Amino acid sequence: MNVARSLMTGLAFAAVAAIASIGSVDAADKEVKIGAPAPAFTLKDTAGKEHSLADFKGKIVVLEWFNHGCPFVVKHYGSNNMQKLQKAYAEKGVIWLSICSSAKGKQGYDTADGHAKTAQEKGTASTAILVDDSGKVGRLYGAKTTPHMFVIDAEGNLRYNGAIDSISSAKPADIDQAQKYVVEALDALLKGEAPATTETKPYGCSVKY
Amino acid sequence: MDEMVGTRIRAPALALAFPLGLPLPLPLGLPLPLVLVLVLGQARAADDPLVQPSLVAASASIRPGGEVVVGVRLRLAPGWHVYWINPGDAGTAVQVGWDLPEGFAAGALEWPVPSRFEAGGIASYGYSGEPVLLATLRAPASAAPGTRARIAARLDWLVCSEESCIPGEATVSLDLEVAAAEPHPSAEAPILDAARARLPRAPAGLRATIVAQDDETIVLRVEPPADLPLDGRTAAAGLFFPEREGLIEAAEEQAVRPVAGGAVEITLPRTSIVKGRVAEVRGVLRVKRLQPTTEEFGVALGADAIDTGRKGQEKQERAR
Numbered sequence: 024m025n026v027a028r029s030l031m032t033g034l035a036f037a038a039v040a041a042i043a044s045i046g047s048v049d050a051a052d053k054e055v056k057i058g059a060p061a062p063a064f065t066l067k068d069t070a071g072k073e074h075s076l077a078d079f080k081g082k083i084v085v086l087e088w089f090n091h092g093c094p095f096v097v098k099h100y101g102s103n104n105m106q107k108l109q110k111a112y113a114e115k116g117v118i119w120l121s122i123c124s125s126a127k128g129k130q131g132y133d134t135a136d137g138h139a140k141t142a143q144e145k146g147t148a149s150t151a152i153l154v155d156d157s158g159k160v161g162r163l164y165g166a167k168t169t170p171h172m173f174v175i176d177a178e179g180n181l182r183y184n185g186a187i188d189s190i191s192s193a194k195p196a197d198i199d200q201a202q203k204y205v206v207e208a209l210d211a212l213l214k215g216e217a218p219a220t221t222e223t224k225p226y227g228c229s230v231k232y
Numbered sequence: 233m234d235e236m237v238g239t240r241i242r243a244p245a246l247a248l249a250f251p252l253g254l255p256l257p258l259p260l261g262l263p264l265p266l267v268l269v270l271v272l273g274q275a276r277a278a279d280d281p282l283v284q285p286s287l288v289a290a291s292a293s294i295r296p297g298g299e300v301v302v303g304v305r306l307r308l309a310p311g312w313h314v315y316w317i318n319p320g321d322a323g324t325a326v327q328v329g330w331d332l333p334e335g336f337a338a339g340a341l342e343w344p345v346p347s348r349f350e351a352g353g354i355a356s357y358g359y360s361g362e363p364v365l366l367a368t369l370r371a372p373a374s375a376a377p378g379t380r381a382r383i384a385a386r387l388d389w390l391v392c393s394e395e396s397c398i399p400g401e402a403t404v405s406l407d408l409e410v411a412a413a414e415p416h417p418s419a420e421a422p423i424l425d426a427a428r429a430r431l432p433r434a435p436a437g438l439r440a441t442i443v444a445q446d447d448e449t450i451v452l453r454v455e456p457p458a459d460l461p462l463d464g465r466t467a468a469a470g471l472f473f474p475e476r477e478g479l480i481e482a483a484e485e486q487a488v489r490p491v492a493g494g495a496v497e498i499t500l501p502r503t504s505i506v507k508g509r510v511a512e513v514r515g516v517l518r519v520k521r522l523q524p525t526t527e528e529f530g531v532a533l534g535a536d537a538i539d540t541g542r543k544g545q546e547k548q549e550r551a552r
Contacts, residue, residue: 057504094390094399126352130396158352167354168322185505191324193390193399222505224478228390228397229322232352 055165057221061173061181064160066122066153069139074120074151076179083212084118085205086173087149087187088166088230090131091141094193095227096169100145102195105170105187109148112209121149124161129231131169132156158232168227174208174218183208185223282309282391287383287404288364290424291415294381294408297373300415302338303364303424304328304385304404311393313360316346318475318515320356320482323397324390328365331384331403335372342366344430345516345530346473348482351394355483357473364427375410382407432516432530435460440535443497445510450480450502452513452535455495460531472498472533474515478505512536 054062061084065075076084087105089096099105109119123138125131133141135154142152155161164173174183188201208218284307294300306314306326315323330338343365346357369383384405391398437457444451452472470488474480484501491497498517516530 093397128395162353193324222507224503224505225322226324227322228392229351229354229356231395232354 054163055173055181055184057181057184059181060179061175062163064163066155066160067135068151068153069135069142071135072151074153076175079118080179081177082116082118083177083209084120084175085112085209086164086175087119087121088161088169088171089121089123090125090169090228090231091145092130093169093228096131098193098195098198099170099187100147102198103146104195104198106146106148108206113148113150115209115213117209117213119149120151120153121147122153122155122160122166124155124158124166125231126158127156130228131231158230161230161232166225166230168225169230170227171225171230172205174205174212176212182212183218183221184225185220186225189223191224191226282312282398283307283314283389283400283402285387285402285404287385287406288420288423289369289383289406289408289418290421292409292418293411293413293415294369294371294375295412295415296371296375296377296410298415299368299370300408301366301424301428302369302383302406303366303420303427304341304387305362305364305423305427306359306387306389307362308360308391311360312391313347313349313356313358313393314363314389314391315356315358316473317343318357318473318477320348320358321354323356323358323392326365327388328367329386329388330367331386331405332369333375333381333383335374336381336383337370339368339370342431344427345432345518348471348473350483353483356392357482364423364430366424366427366431369408371408371410377410377412379410380407381410432532434532438531438533440533442510442513442535442537445502445537447504447507448502450500450510450513452498452500452533453491453495454498454517454533454535455493470496470498470517470519472500472515472517473530474500474513476506476513476515478503479510479513510537 061076063076065073067073091097091100112119123131123133138152138154141147142149153160170187172183172185172187173181176182183205185204187205188198188203190197190201204220204223207220211218286305286307288303288305290301304326308314315325317325319325328341332338344359344363346359349356349358349360371381375381382405384403386401386403388401389399391400435457438460439455441453442450443453470486472486479500479502481501481503486501487499489497500513512535514534517533518528518530521527521529
């Protein structure tokens with residue numbers, strides 16, 4: 024009986040131990056802290072040119088995770104909301120980096136040329152579209168969804184991490200009614216103020232690492 | 233590949249990640265390459281939908297002023313899942329909007345115990361297989377016997393595999409006959425009975441409290457009643473699903489430890505999204521009974537923060 028009992032306890036705890044091995048994104052997430060320096064990275068754009076976060080010191084930077092197959096990304100690109108934001112903030116000197124971390128064979132994955140073509144068709148107005156098909160930078164930031172948005176201030180510190188807005192749906196009709204977290208964070212930083220909302224739960228499809 | 237591959241190769245985790253009561257799709261003993269080949273071999277025909285929705289009722293008729301249990305049934309293609317109330321790290325819950333005849337009303341949806349799906353370090357809460365969401369429908373006393381009532385539900389879902397996510401929507405309906413006679417169970421009644429068995433249990437006498445919290449963790453103490461087979465062994469294989477989105481790190485470990493008197497304490501890894509003191513945590517604790525036979529079930533928990541003593545208070549002070 025005792026042997027049986029300890030065997031069963033062992034099995035039960037083995038199950039919990041197995042769970043412990045699957046937290047890779049969250050482990051990285053702990054390094055990404057509001058107010059702390061945003062992790063450094065270098066990625067190639069669709070033309071093969073390298074961009075490092077450090078290149079943009081002195082400017083406010085938006086990181087936008089995307090996957091054009093994801094209905095939540097379709098919501099924001101199909102309605103032109105994302106492109107409008109990219110254009111509007113580019114005019115205010117904000118750097119906007121659109122990053123795709125979809126692995127080869129998964130939704131949203133494309134070659135650099137394919138990404139460039141799609142961006143032209145959709146009228147993407149980012150500073151650069153960065154290809155992260157290894158998922159390295161996505162994991163570094165703990166990017167969980169598409170879209171998942173980060174805002175970094177001119178000193179290179181992370182100031183916002185989360186959803187693009189407050190209504191977690193795939194319906195374009197919800198965009199106007201939503202609280203626009205990224206817009207609020209950017210407008211605050213442009214005025215030299217601290218964003219009121221710094222962390223929200225991102226919504227969307229899981230990043231297809 | 234489907235979302236279960238990651239867990240299938242870790243046999244002990246399988247029992248936790250796999251939905252209640254569903255048959256295992258593959259033998260555990262197969263070497264990994266063979267398992268992968270078999271999974272890839274589950275190709276679907278082009279016209280095989282990812283989600284086949286339907287509405288089923290426990291009886292074909294309803295009495296004036298009476299009730300009938302109905303179920304929204306989603307039959308999913310292998311390797312695809314839909315989402316619970318709290319979808320976890322990503323995804324969005326199945327939405328159900330009722331379209332009922334004048335005077336009819338539907339009660340709150342009852343959701344089966346969810347499973348956890350993990351891919352690339354991102355964990356979601358939801359269902360594979362054939363989840364059924366239950367609701368109790370009530371007819372008005374004024375419903376006229378001999379008439380038919382069209383019951384319709386507008387459904388919206390996001391269905392995902394490990395590779396992609398696809399939105400879907402449908403309207404499903406059925407006709408109920410309004411009749412004064414006692415309703416007879418329909419052919420679908422066993423589906424609804426099986427669905428009810430997959431709902432979280434709410435045992436009388438179960439006590440759950442938040443005994444400590446800080447900015448990293450929330451500790452739940454669960455004190456089971458004498459007749460519930462929940463002790464250090466069963467709950468150690470457990471997993472807690474909070475209803476509140478963004479409260480805990482869905483992919484991280486939940487440490488479970490037995491404490492005095494047959495209770496267990498579960499340490500939930502907190503995100504930095506929900507700030508400040510948490511007054512209550514509601515959700516489902518999934519546990520696994522190992523004897524006399526292996527059985528998995530879920531227990532509905534509502535835990536309020538209590539006066540936690542000096543240690544807990546200090547932790548809370550630090551969290552502010």
